Amino acid sequence: MNWFERGWYQQHKGTLLFLPLSGVFWLLSTLRRTLFKLGVKQSVELEKPVIVVGNITVGGTGKTPFVIWLVEHLRSKGWNPGVISRGYGGQIKTEVHLVQPQDSASFIGDEVKLIFNRTQVPIAVSSQRANAAKALIEKCHCDIIISDDGLQHYQLNRDVEIILIDGSRQLGNQFLLPAGPLREGLWRLNTSDLVIQNGQSSQASFTPHMFTTQISEPKPVVGTDSYQIFDYSATYHSVCAIGNPQRFFDSLSQKNIKIASESVFLDHYQYIQSDFGQFEQEIIMTEKDAVKCMDFAQTGWWYLPISIQPDLLFIDKLDKKLNSLR
Known part of the structure; x- marks a missing residue:
């Protein structure tokens, strides 16, 4: 904020x-x-x-x-x-x-x-x-x-x-x-x-x-969820560039997803690969963020689908x- x-x-x-x-x-x-x-x-x-x-x-x-x-x-x-x-x-x-x-x-x-x-x-x-x-x-x-x-x-x-x-x-x-x-x-x-x-x-x-808002199970940014299983016992690095980041953080809390660290960017920010550095944890983001990372996303990157x-x-x-x- x-x-x-x-x-x-x-x-x-x-x-x-x-x-x-x-x-x-x-x-x-x-x-x-x-x-x-x-x-x-x-x-x-x-x-x-x-x-x-x-x-x-x-x-x-x-x-x-x-x-x-x-x-x-x-x-x-x-x-x-x-x-x-x-x-x-x-x-x-x-x-x-x-x-x-x-x-x-x-x-x-x-x-x-x-x-x-x-x-x-x-x-x-x-x-x-x-x-x-x-x-x-x-x-x-x-x-x-x-x-x-x-x-x-x-x-x-x-x-x-x-x-x-x-x-x-x-x-x-x-x-x-x-x-x-x-x-x-x-x-x-x-x-x-x-x-x-x-x-x-x-x-x-x-x-x-x-x-x-209905929050679905996290989905992988790349690949399919048939061979990737989201681990609720792990901790994650959250990333978002939306108008109200707190709403995303609240959604993560509702799903009992543990966050070790976070990166918040301005709304509509266009990511580049170097923004993600070398995080020790896997990454979770919004679906709106995920569509901007398709060219360089890696295994272990997840997004949280929502519907209303x-x-x-x-x-x-x-x-x-x-x-x-x-």
Whole structure:
């Protein structure tokens, strides 16, 4: 946790020095939204419905496993979904790139690679989300689009908005950036179609909806688990480069995996082989980290697969929204 995050979530007063900059951030973001609302800046309306999945805070909220769940849920309801993304941490230079199986995480971004590996869903990566969505509709015949982390991308109209909140950290000190972690104010929760929280919270919840995380058995980064057996009696070196590392550490604890040492990198960090040095223990990481290590991973490297399950009331409300879009 860096200095800013400690201020945002542990609420020491140092970050309050940045409140004047938060005022500037509010002014600029409000002006931008107003220009779209008045039609001065144009939003693109697609021929197919768009579901936006995002958050009003910076940092991890479990968005990637939620998108994976949403893809499979849409398929179960007869939809042919596609996903659009900016491909954070990637190197896409073309206007629109349709993800291919051979694309590396360093090229398309770690979250995009993980979503594609788990679902094989058509994904288009571009800074111009409307163009990415049009490509999926025209070339992949997608009949519904999921805009991954597209909540603040008002250039693209949306039919359903889903906001995710981290259950453990909630919304921090509730100030806008940079004094707090908020990209948009709390009012945004009241304008979204659905708000769902990642896990339980000891604090007052901002939503009645919650998704739980299912943690599967560790899997080897390379090879198959038919000849590699995870040893729960051993100690491991943990590695992660995600928005909320503590959630990963909590998952390891829930699985009774013993950690002797750890390495924490910035979210979307692209690993190189020398980052792993010569550790005495075997290594365990998140699945999002594993997709970035495939070129140099070794036997004895493991990742922890996770999946999520929203509550039944959330699913019911989502399905009613989906039925209205047909």
